Structure formats: structure tokens, C-alpha cells
Amino acid sequence: MNVADAGETPVIELRGVTRILQETVPVTLVHDIDLIIQRGEFVSVTGPSGSGKSSLLYLLGLLDLPTRGQVLIDGVDTSGYSSDRLADVRLAKLGFVFQFHFLLPEFTVLQNVTLPMIRLGRLDEKAIRERGMALLRDFEIDDQARKRPDQLSGGQRQRVAVARALANDPAVILADEPTGNLDTRNSEIVQGIFADLAAAQGRTVIAVTHDQDFASSAPRNVHLIDGRIDSDVRR
Template sequence: MAPIVEARKVTRILQEAVPVTLVRDIDFVAEKGEFISVTGPSGSGKSSLLYLLGLLDVPTQGHVLIDGEDTVGLDAGALAGVRLRKIGFVFQFHFLLPEFTVLENVMLPMRRLGALSGEAIVARGKQLLVDLDMENQFDKRPDQLSGGQRQRVAVARALANDPMLILADEPTGNLDTKNSEIVQGIFARLVHEQGRTVIAVTHEEAFARTTDRNIHLVDGKIESDRRQKP
């Protein structure tokens, strides 16, 4: 079975007046069912690496493979298709659309993919929210929810098209301790009960300690990649 995501000698350089190297020579493999945290000081390339793994950016050199498929050379439309089918994203700022209800936000990726009937989309959207204890919030707007609730909706949306890879960028950065623990627990269940792969950038040591594996970046390079005790 191919790794869920793999980086082979990935380098990303911003071609400005003075070129800036965001990440350099990254070799990285994530298998099915891994919970991985990415840590490092500010400016170390954590988010840059996540965006490369999620095909939101493309490497200057090297290759990113998703489920065994080499994405180098794919055009923008093909990259968007891979993202839609195989990757779910959760960001620090949830990016829920304020004009839509909670349920409508969760259904958006399914509507874009177009693989399910309208009835099936509604049913799956509701079930995802029920699974995250949001069953009484279907018709609310995002501004009627707490920060923790909004982030749970963002997780449900990330799961809409049943991706095996979830990428999270500081997903607990705006949450209090209680809601941070709830979101961490949700990610752990996705990994250990559903076999998904979760890669989360975080500056919170407590969050990083809950993951099975930690990758630490310094100056755009992997300084350490270690398994952690459960």
C-alpha cells in the first residue's frame, strides 16, 4: 500500500529580489493511521510544508505524492481535484462562510465533488455533525457558534468527501484549554478509530505531546522526526 502522502527532496524557494527558501530538501512519508505534529520556531517553514503537502503550493524542486500519485506537473484543475477528493483542511481561522448555515457549510465540498445525490449529501452532512456533537446546530450561522463549535464544524467540513488525509494548521490556536482538548480528542479518534492520517502544525507543546509522531523543523529543514510514547 502506498503512503498517504510523501515528500521527496522537496524545496520551495520564493523567487523575489532576494530569493527566500521556505523549506529545503524535505524527505517525509506519512502512512495510513498516523497522527503527526509539526513543530518549530516561527518562520521555520511549518505552514509552508503543510501547504506543499496539501497541494495549495507547488515545490520549486522535488516531488509530492498523494496516495502514490506524483502531483508534479499536474495543472491547477487536476491539483484541485486531488485536494477535493483526498485531502481535508482545518485552519486556525475556520473560514466558514457566514452567509450559509452550519449544515450548508459542511455540504459545500460534497456539492463541489458531485459524487452523491442531494439527499445523500444532506444525510452525510447531518451525520458528520451528529458525530461531532453538533446535532442541534444544523440551521445556525457560524456567528451564532462558539469558537470551539466553529472548529468542530470545520472538522466536519474537512471530512465531507471522506478523505484519508487531514491537514490542520494551528487548529487550536484560537481556542481555550477545554476546547483545545476537545479538538485534539477529535483528531485522535479520526486516527485511531477511523484509520485516517492527521498532520497538524502547532506551536502548542501540550498538543504536540498528544500525537504519535513529531516532526520538528528549523530553518526550513527537518531537525528531528521521532515517534512518541502513547
């Protein structure tokens, strides 16, 4: 496992994070969580349905905000950030992969992958296209570049989603049930991709999953029950 030294600044840290959904009867989604994630870690997040797995992932990815507590990215507390600043951090430092891909059907595969780069605005048009094609080649789907998502298999669409997540070279990839809609063979392919992102590329990978094979492939497992960390095991 390619993990940073303990003395280095964690890539993501939660300090006393609680998220309460304010409904007629308030619902606590996660409760008083302390969690440190270092660079290069591959972490699976498991637990029964309703245990707070996705809620935790959304907090780690700044897609949701804590009711109490702090979320630090590269040692910087994001409390009080505006919605625009949070969006900028997500775009530059975090990549997301979801169970249902969320590829835009009106765009080609290549256009889907290049959208985050266009939004970030750091590269010119030629460099964006070249990087997009390079990412597709990495996942052996460059021959699908001009197709639209509905012309691809489920496994191909998920590889496109991973390529898109890597578009802006983020330090952290967050995935919510990335193999949930895939058959065994494609699940194994995606599992291998995530393992390689951490072990070979030194990226941090945090994946919520019900897939026990996928979970066991991660060197670290965080298990939730009722919105609390029940165990945090490094293998």
C-alpha cells in the same frame, strides 16, 4: 497507533522538496525535505516561528507547489498536474482545517459542511444532507445545523470546520494551528477529535501546532528549524 505496514504505499511522500519564494532576495521556505507519511498516522509538525511549518503543510496539501522535488499522493507523482487536477485531488483525498475556520458567514452550519460534497458531485441532494447531518451529530453540534457561524462559539465553529473537512471522506486531514484560537477546554476537545480520527478511523492526520499539549498527543512529531527537518520522532 494505527499505521500501515512499511511495505504499503505511503499516503503522502515528499522527495527532495524545496520551496523558494522568488522575491527581490529569494527566500527558501523549506529545503530538500524527504518525508514519508503512512496511512493512519497522527503527526504533529512543530518548530519556531518562521521555521517553515505552514509552508510544509501547504506543500503536503497541494496548496503550494515545490520549486524542486516531488510530492506523491498514494504513490502518484503530482508534478506537472494542472491547477484543475490538483484541485480535484485536494477535493477528493484531502481535508483541511485552519486556525480561523474559514466558514462562509452567509451560509448555515449544515450548508458549510455540505459544500465540499456538492462540489465533488458524487452524491445526490438527499444523501448529501444526510451525511452532513450525520457528521454534525458525530461532533454533537447537529442542534446548530440551521444557525450561521457567527452564532456559534469558537469551539463549535472549529468542530464545524472539522466536519466540513471530513465531508468527502478524505484519507488525510491537514490542520494549521487548529487549537490556536481556542481556550483550554475546547483545545482538549479538538485534540481528542484529531486523535480519534487517526486511532479509531484510520485517517492520516498532519497538524502544525505551537500547542505543546497538542503536539505531545501525536505519536509522531516532525520538528523543523530553518526550513529543514531537525528531528522526526515516533513515540
